[in-house]
Amino acid sequence: MKFGTKTIHAGIKADPSTGAIMTPIFQTSTYVQAAPGDHKGYEYSRTHNPTRDALQANLATLENGKHALCFSSGMAAIDTVIRSFAPNDEVISTNDLYGGSYRIFTKVHQLNSGINFKFIPMQDLSSIEEAITPKTKLIWVETPTNPLMNIIDIKGIVDIAKKHNIKVAVDNTFASPFLQRPLELGADIVIHSITKYIAGHSDVIMGAVILNDDSWAEKLAFLQNSCGAVPGPQDCFLTLRGIKTLHLRMKAHCENGSKIAQFLVNHPKVENVYWPGLESHPNHQIAKDQMDDFGGMLSFTLKDDAIEKAFELMSSLKIFSLAESLGGVESLCGHPASMTHASIPKEEREKAGLRDTLIRLSVGIEDADDLIEDLSVALDKV
Numbered sequence: 105m106k107f108g109t110k111t112i113h114a115g116i117k118a119d120p121s122t123g124a125i126m127t128p129i130f131q132t133s134t135y136v137q138a139a140p141g142d143h144k145g146y147e148y149s150r151t152h153n154p155t156r157d158a159l160q161a162n163l164a165t166l167e168n169g170k171h172a173l174c175f176s177s178g179m180a181a182i183d184t185v186i187r188s189f190a191p192n193d194e195v196i197s198t199n200d201l202y203g204g205s206y207r208i209f210t211k212v213h214q215l216n217s218g219i220n221f222k223f224i225p226m227q228d229l230s231s232i233e234e235a236i237t238p239k240t241k242l243i244w245v246e247t248p249t250n251p252l253m254n255i256i257d258i259k260g261i262v263d264i265a266k267k268h269n270i271k272v273a274v275d276n277t278f279a280s281p282f283l284q285r286p287l288e289l290g291a292d293i294v295i296h297s298i299t300k301y302i303a304g305h306s307d308v309i310m311g312a313v314i315l316n317d318d319s320w321a322e323k324l325a326f327l328q329n330s331c332g333a334v335p336g337p338q339d340c341f342l343t344l345r346g347i348k349t350l351h352l353r354m355k356a357h358c359e360n361g362s363k364i365a366q367f368l369v370n371h372p373k374v375e376n377v378y379w380p381g382l383e384s385h386p387n388h389q390i391a392k393d394q395m396d397d398f399g400g401m402l403s404f405t406l407k408d409d410a411i412e413k414a415f416e417l418m419s420s421l422k423i424f425s426l427a428e429s430l431g432g433v434e435s436l437c438g439h440p441a442s443m444t445h446a447s448i449p450k451e452e453r454e455k456a457g458l459r460d461t462l463i464r465l466s467v468g469i470e471d472a473d474d475l476i477e478d479l480s481v482a483l484d485k486v
């Protein structure tokens with residue numbers, strides 16, 4: 105099946121008891137057994153739930169993986185992946201990453217689990233080999249990176265990691281499986297904040313992991329059931345419903361992203377535009393090789409580098425709402441330094457090239473002309 109067919113059909117079967125074409129919301133905590141141990145594969149909804157199972161089967165297919173597990177949030181998915189490692193293990197992570205990932209790595213796991221984290225820029229593959237030690241067990245990649253839209257060469261990382269018997273995890277939230285499927289490039293595990301593009305309608309918080317390795321999947325399922333950060337059936341239903349238009353939404357996000365990037369590049373008040381589809385983007389070629397299109401996330405800075413100007417611009421926008429998050433049908437703007445990335449210290453942010461005046465856009469699927477008009481009017485004011 106091609107991607108657009110998978111979004112609608114993968115993992116979905118008509119309900120055997122009624123023929124309902126849509127997967128029912130199995131709003132139940134437990135399941136009746138005929139005799140102790142004699143059940144239909146379901147005992148308790150922390151462990152298994154049919155609505156969640158359908159979603160997990162669908163997600164596995166979209167990423168071309170064997171196993172998928174859903175969690176109550178993207179952070180719960182990330183937490184569970186890190187919990188599958190042991191004290192004194194080392195993780196090498198890209199230094200330009202989601203603020204919440206940086207926070208859980210440094211302030212939760214480094215402190216409480218004794219797992220050590222190193223943060224390095226990964227656009228240059230040579231610095232990775234130098235950072236590897238015999239304790240390194242995992243390389244954590246986010247690409248496109250947030251918020252600078254750097255592109256990291258997944259295959260290049262996988263080649264290095266394989267030589268050292270290290271696993272590769274890719275947070276694929278920004279790309280979604282429509283644009284990029286890391287398992288096909290050799291990565292071991294994919295992580296999603298489902299909250300963003302996959303659910304796509306800003307009405308669900310959820311996370312997922314997708315992988316091929318049977319024993320790692322079993323360990324993660326054990327942790328999922330033991331720690332209990334599972335999503336409810338209603339949210340699984342909403343996500344299944346959202347996924348049915350993932351391919352259509354992503355096409356529209358990419359088209360609008362491209363139009364807005366071009367508009368901003370040509371605007372006299374704009375200094376830098378960070379969008380991997382621009383030929384001037386430093387990693388444009390890698391983006392072309394590993395992604396099917398370039399997405400609707402972009403960042404930019406103004407020539408006038410005063411933070412007040414960036415703030416004024418964001419509050420002048422009418423269609424772009426100032427809000428955390430991304431990947432919904434509606435356009436959002438955000439200020440990473442004070443919002444999504446406030447938990448990364450200023451020196452670390454600046455080392456990664458994230459200036460306090462950077463504005464991030466999650467371009468929605470409204471009419472592009474209206475979005476451009478909105479930006480144009482706001483830019484005239486600053």
Ligand SMILES: *Cc1c(COP(=O)(O)O)cnc(C)c1O
Pocket residue numbers: 177178179180202204205246250275277278296297298299300309310311
């Ligand atoms: C939002 C986000 C997360 C965290 O996901 P939640 O669903 O908010 O817990 C992780 N990684 C990236 C790249 C994100 O954008």
